[in-house]
Amino acid sequence: MTGRTALSSNGRIGGPYPTKAPLLSVSSSPIQKRDDRMRPPTNKEKSMMKRKWQSVTFLILILSSVSVAQAQNVKITPVGARTGDFCGTDRAMVFEDPTGVRILYDPGRTMTGGNDPRLRDIHVILISHAHVDHLGDTRMMQDPNSPNASCGFGVAGPAGISSPNTVTAEIAAAKNSAVIAGGPLATFLGVKIAAQLGSLNTAACPGAGLGNEMTVPRIAPCTAGVGLGAKRTVRHVSANQGVQIAAVSADHPNDLSTTFLTDPERTNLASNGISAYIGLANGFVVTFTNGLKVYLSGDTGLTSEMSTVVNGFYGANLAVLNVGDIFTTGAEEGAFAVLNMIRPAAVIPSHVNEAATTGGVLNPTSRTALFVDLVSAGIVPFGDLRDRFLPPRKIPVYLPLSGITMEFDGDAQCVSGCG
Template identity: 25%
Template sequence: MEIQWLGHSAFEIISDKGLKFLIDPFISNNPSTNIAVEEIDVDYILLTHGHSDHFGDTLEIANRTGATTIAIHELALFVSQQGFNTISMNIGGSISVSGVKITMLEAIHSSSIDFIEEPISGGSAASFLIETEDGTKIFHAGDTGLFSDMETVIGALYKPDIALIPIGGKFTMGPFEGALATMWISPKKVIPMHYNTFPVIEQDTNIFSNFVKQFNPNIDVIVLNSGETFKY
């Protein structure tokens, strides 16, 4: 299984059987990635919420590749109204696509489709737990603040192997809160995200790493440069 960080909160996950998932495809207007949107070929697009820096190039990628978009009901409805294939979910629900289980979980954040002339509701912000064919569990936290269910539900019940955690501050958790969330979730590996895309969310990943090591030295912090791939 491979996880490639495309900058900001965008990740491509390739399962052991070659199924490709793209989460929050903010590519063409993303100053932290050098990957061209035309290079991307995926099977499924997962959206955590409707903000433009997460919805990104969903429609262009879906149009070119035929990918199915998976999102909360209101956001899936918007994409389907543009003429594209969608799978609608809601928080607490699970689906299976080609042997990969996807569970939609909570995130504490706002959500609107804010890139159209008259913004509309994008439903609730969400996070995703992706369980690949071999049972590996990847948790993408989306944009979120700290909340106690990270420990009592996500960590205790779902037990992710790998967590993708925002640390940028201002719009999400910062390094300290992200490290505390990591301790609560207790994955084997954690990859920080949603930082350094813009000046307002500039962060030093060493601060995050040091907090994680203080809280739980058994958790490996994997800091990727945009475009780099982590193989698990």
């Protein structure tokens, strides 16, 4: 049975009705219809309209706050041996969340001391493992702003003076930082921080709620151990949301130099050519409040967890990958990890153990240049059957030039400072 569409009594389109049924009568005059539309709303109608407007206003506020949060960027500033270059001993980077939380990663040997003016406030120090080039066994004795500053590695690197308590402890003591590392290493660093301050001990950082949250700034340094697969949250006291720091696997030795030990352990171990093991090495995945998820590899070789955990579970979209070779992944292995396992939106090479740039320009014969070509140009690294596992992707590579701040949005798109 076919139907027609009728006008209802208020002049709007009505539903279908049988063709043989009598048409609905539209008897209201235009004046009557106008009066009906212009009548004052009832209390019930007023209440419904009020609730609708409240809902719309609330939705607008939510969308506005989300837009503001997404528009904020994470700032990443390398702190290396020579300003404007990527040098052989460079490890340290400072990450600044939009809420103001400032995190120093693996200080190493390019700090001039606990009060290095380049550091400013440091709320958290992340330590991947106990090797001297990450803890810092020496304070750098050169002006990083000098054009003659050394940029090499090993004997060609910058001169330094011994830091018996570690540069990490010097910075934590000077900045009242929370030091986050593997449990045994965090305990060891607590002893060194106390020695630096001349105190009896270093307090453990608090960890409240499901996220093991602490607030910063702090009035005294503290240490926080974190195991693989575990996390801590650091929230600025002025913010409602914190930065999540999770520990992930790294395949690397974690022996402590006897330089940092006291006798008789120092003499006994050194005389036997061995050092003290201090738990497991690790990397980190740091989730910032704008949504950026940064994988800090630490020193590591290829591990399946780059795929299953770093990519699969955390979904890291920016990778800071150590590619110095010999003791960590090299250029080819690092490229394979980036393209096939971690699969980030962007990557920053680190720990390259060479003067990668001169005057901020990439040295074309360097290991770093090979890594950049393999990843950002989409060149297959092996030239054999292994390349069939690599997806046809080109990922931007950003060089960590000391003192040059890069800014990344929540999608790991570099919006400033990347050249």
